[in-house]
Amino acid sequence: MFKLGAALVFAAIAGLTAMVAGLLSDARLQIVLGRAFCSFIVAGVVVYLGIALFDRLGYASIIHEMEENMEKAAEEEEGLSGDEEPEEGSEEDSEGIAEDENEGFVPLQVDELQHVAEEPVE
Numbered sequence: 185m186f187k188l189g190a191a192l193v194f195a196a197i198a199g200l201t202a203m204v205a206g207l208l209s210d211a212r213l214q215i216v217l218g219r220a221f222c223s224f225i226v227a228g229v230v231v232y233l234g235i236a237l238f239d240r241l242g243y244a245s246i247i248h249e250m251e252e253n254m255e256k257a258a259e260e261e262e263g264l265s266g267d268e269e270p271e272e273g274s275e276e277d278s279e280g281i282a283e284d285e286n287e288g289f290v291p292l293q294v295d296e297l298q299h300v301a302e303e304p305v306e
Contacts (some may be wrong), residue, residue: 187235195228 202223206216238244 187232187239190235191228191232194231195224200226282302 199220203216203220206219211219
């Protein structure tokens with residue numbers, strides 16, 4: 185049903201556009217109506233075939249999966265922030281979240297960095 189509805193909407197837009205363009209160019213009414221009808225049919229068929237092709241190739245399922253993943257991420261984010269919102273400046277909360285997400289990741293410490301002495305440029 186979505187395919188047919190989308191095809192009809194785009195076909196109607198194409199037909200009306202062709203009709204307005206024909207009337208503005210002072211063409212005969214019979215020619216304007218013929219062009220509008222042809223553009224209506226062609227646009228409808230192209231949109232319907234395009235949507236059917238996307239469905240057959242599986243692009244629609246990819247889009248639905250992405251939308252579901254985005255909704256899950258938003259729900260998880262609301263669940264984390266719903267109980268207690270961490271302050272922006274608190275380092276303990278951000279370190280705890282970082283450790284949960286990246287278990288093997290250890291941030292660099294200032295004391296552990298090796299400093300390189302600058303040599304004078306001659």
